[in-house]
Every structure is written in C-alpha cells, then in structure tokens.
Amino acid sequence: MSKYRTPLRYPGGKQRLTPFIAELLTENELVGGHYVEPYAGGAGVAFDLLIDDFVSHIYLNDSSMPIYAFWKSVISNPDELCRRILNASLNVEEWKKQRDILRNPNEHDEIDLGFSTLYLNRCNRSGVLTGGVIGGLSQTGEWKMDARFPRNELIRRIEVIASKRDAITLRNWDAEKFILEYVPDLPSNTLVYCDPPYFLQSRGLYLNHYKEQDHARVAKVIQEQLSKKWVVSYDNAEEILSYYRERRKFVYYLQYNASRAYKGQEVFIFSDDLAIPSHSSLSYIDQAIPISYAT
Numbered sequence: 001m002s003k004y005r006t007p008l009r010y011p012g013g014k015q016r017l018t019p020f021i022a023e024l025l026t027e028n029e030l031v032g033g034h035y036v037e038p039y040a041g042g043a044g045v046a047f048d049l050l051i052d053d054f055v056s057h058i059y060l061n062d063s064s065m066p067i068y069a070f071w072k073s074v075i076s077n078p079d080e081l082c083r084r085i086l087n088a089s090l091n092v093e094e095w096k097k098q099r100d101i102l103r104n105p106n107e108h109d110e111i112d113l114g115f116s117t118l119y120l121n122r123c124n125r126s127g128v129l130t131g132g133v134i135g136g137l138s139q140t141g142e143w144k145m146d147a148r149f150p151r152n153e154l155i156r157r158i159e160v161i162a163s164k165r166d167a168i169t170l171r172n173w174d175a176e177k178f179i180l181e182y183v184p185d186l187p188s189n190t191l192v193y194c195d196p197p198y199f200l201q202s203r204g205l206y207l208n209h210y211k212e213q214d215h216a217r218v219a220k221v222i223q224e225q226l227s228k229k230w231v232v233s234y235d236n237a238e239e240i241l242s243y244y245r246e247r248r249k250f251v252y253y254l255q256y257n258a259s260r261a262y263k264g265q266e267v268f269i270f271s272d273d274l275a276i277p278s279h280s281s282l283s284y285i286d287q288a289i290p291i292s293y294a295t
C-alpha cells in the first residue's frame with residue numbers, strides 16, 4: 001500500500017499501478033520529467049510519482065467541476081479545507097446539506113464545492129458522488145457514515161499534497177481539448193497517462209460518462225494527435241481493442257473491491273515510441289498477459 005494515498009476514494013482508482021508507471025518512466029529516461037493525466041479523478045498515481053520525486057511536475061485535468069473544485073481547494077486553500085474536515089458533522093442532516101451543494105454547484109464557491117466533494121466521496125457507498133450514504137438514511141447498517149472519514153489521516157494526506165503545490169498544475173477542461181491545446185506545449189520529457197471513463201461500466205460511477213462514439217473519437221485523437229509519449233488504460237472491451245488494434249497492448253487483472261473479490265480485466269495500450277519494461281517486472285499486477293492485435 002502506498003505511503004501517501006490520495007484523499008479521494010475512487011471507483012477503479014489506479015494507485016496500485018504506480019510501480020508500473022514508475023518503471024515506464026525509468027525505461028524511457030523520463031524520471032525527473034513531467035507527468036500528465038487528462039482524466040485525473042483521484043490522481044493517486046500522479047501524487048505518488050510527484051511525492052517520491054519520480055517526476056518534477058504533474059498536470060491534472062478533469063472535466064468534473066466537483067473533482068476540480070476539490071483539487072483546487074487542496075492546493076489553494078488547504079488550511080480552510082482541513083479546518084472543515086476537522087469540524088465536519090458526520091450525520092445525515094449534514095450529509096443532505098452537502099448533497100444539496102453538489103446538486104447545485106453553480107450556487108456555491110470553490111471551497112464549499114470542494115469540501116462537499118470530499119464529504120460525499122468519503123461518506124457515500126463506494127465513494128460514488130451520486131450514490132447513497134454508507135449505513136443508509138436510517139444509519140442502521142453495519143457500517144455507519146463515518147466509517148471512511150479518518151479526519152487526521154485525510155488532513156495529513158492533504159497537507160502532503162499541498163506542500164507540493166508549486167509542482168501541480170490543474171485544469172478543468174474536456175480531455176480532448178486538453179490533449180489538443182495544452183499538452184503540445186509541454187516539454188518533450190513528458191509522459192501522458194490517459195485513464196478515460198470505463199467503456200462498459202462507466203454509467204453511475206462518475207458524474208460524467210462517454211458514449212461509444214466518444215470513446216472512438218478519443219482513441220483517434222490520442223493515436224493521431226497526442227504529441228507526447230503516452231499510455232492508456234481501459235476495461236478490456238472488444239471495441240477498445242479494435243480502436244487501438246495497431247498499438248502494442250497487454251491485458252491485466254486488477255482487484256478492485258476486496259470485500260467482493262471482484263477482479264476486473266483491463267488493458268494497457270502504449271504509444272509506438274514508448275519502451276515497455278520486460279514482463280517479468282510486472283509481478284505487482286496480477287497475471288499480466290501480453291496480447292498482440294497488431295495487424
């Protein structure tokens with residue numbers, strides 16, 4: 001388990017893959033360079049790489065306003081965010097207030113929205129922002145809504161990230177615009193890791209989701225116009241394999257939910273100019289299976 005951890009619980013969070021991304025950086029002589037996530041979410045990999053000095057600057061983009069407001073609060077207003085965490089009432093009345101803030105994001109300022117994002121992420125089942133509260137509205141479940149709200153630990157994580165604020169750039173753009181208009185100006189020693197919403201399981205997990213034609217268009221943009229070395233991860237769907245059929249890739253299994261022992265099959269896809277570490281080094285990913293669909 002990572003020493004630092006992102007404060008956000010994220011369905012499908014990729015922090016377990018940090019050692020692999022670190023190896024990619026090493027193999028490609030990108031250590032000390034720049035690291036980009038156009039679909040940042042909980043951004044666990046990015047913070048681990050930054051805090052362990054594998055990269056010197058991270059660029060996090062997410063089109064979700066609540067997610068952006070949370071990260072913006074972490075780096076621009078950490079003291080107030082931590083004060084709210086320390087004083088938060090963990091009861092259903094407060095949960096409803098926070099839910100109303102998230103439902104009407106334009107009526108609230110950044111810190112209110114950022115805090116409500118963290119609050120609902122930590123108090124809702126599986127961290128799903130639009131989901132139900134842990135323990136139910138009657139709070140009669142085995143777990144209560146405070147089960148995932150370790151105040152001091154959350155504050156510690158936020159303070160560690162805030163201490164690196166000068167090395168973090170945030171954007172709240174659509175990923176395609178970000179890839180086309182922001183990434184080209186970054187230095188050549190940059191790695192871009194794209195973790196788009198799932199192809200098959202996305203509905204309900206996040207506030208935004210792509211339809212099939214969006215995934216297809218993004219695949220084209222990444223392959224034809226993303227000007228830096230890149231890696232993409234996806235759930236292992238036939239359509240995804242077909243969009244990226246000419247690229248090198250491998251499938252791996254990642255255990256998401258310990259309680260249900262659910263194992264998802266995912267796929268990594270690589271830009272042609274990226275050197276891939278030998279498979280013997282992938283022991284931290286359960287059963288990495290190289291596949292080749294190159295035509």
Ligand SMILES: C[S@@+](CC[C@H](N)C(=O)[O-])C[C@H]1O[C@@H](n2cnc3c(N)ncnc32)[C@H](O)[C@@H]1O
Pocket residue numbers: 010012013014015038039040041042043044045061062063064067173174175176195196197198206207208209210
């Ligand atoms: C699979 S999650 C990323 C999870 C992340 N890798 C982690 O470890 O936490 C996808 C993220 O993309 C964001 N997103 C969805 N559609 C987007 C778009 N069109 N542009 C940018 N971000 C988008 C969602 O808000 C979500 O946070």
